[in-house]
Amino acid sequence: MxxxxxxxxxxxARLAVVDGAVVFDAxxxxxxxxxxxxxxxxxWERAVARGAFPRAFRRPVDVPAEPLHLSI
Ligand SMILES: [Zn+2]
Structure with a gap:
């Protein structure tokens, strides 16, 4: 993405979905x-703008309005 x-x-960074919302799976x-x-x-913004989250998870997901702090 x-x-x-x-x-x-x-x-x-691995992202996952918990209760329908995207989370950072550290x-x-x-x-x-x-x-x-x-x-x-x-x-993150590019992925949001492209609709990459629902595509990646193959279903509608809630994306946090503020980018998650991703660290590896
Ligand atoms: Zn990138």
């Missing part, structure tokens, strides 16, 4: 489909 650059999963342990986003500034 986001800029679409190729990156190893280890360089990307421990990479949450069940279900995950989506990977690079933590660079701007990529």
């Amino acid at each position: 986001g800029c679409g650059r190729e990156a190893a999963q280890g360089e990307l 421990a990479r342990h949450l069940p279900g489909r995950g989506a990977y986003l690079c933590p660079r500034p701007g990529c």
Whole structure:
């Protein structure tokens, strides 16, 4: 998602959905489909603008209005 650059999963933040809302899965342990986003500034907004979240999770999801603080 986001800029679409190729990156190893280890360089990307794993996002998951809990109770219908996107969360940062820092421990990479949450069940279900995950989506990977690079933590660079701007990529969250790009992903939102492209509708990448529902596409990645293959269902409607609540996306936090403020970008989550992603760290790896
Ligand atoms: Zn990016």
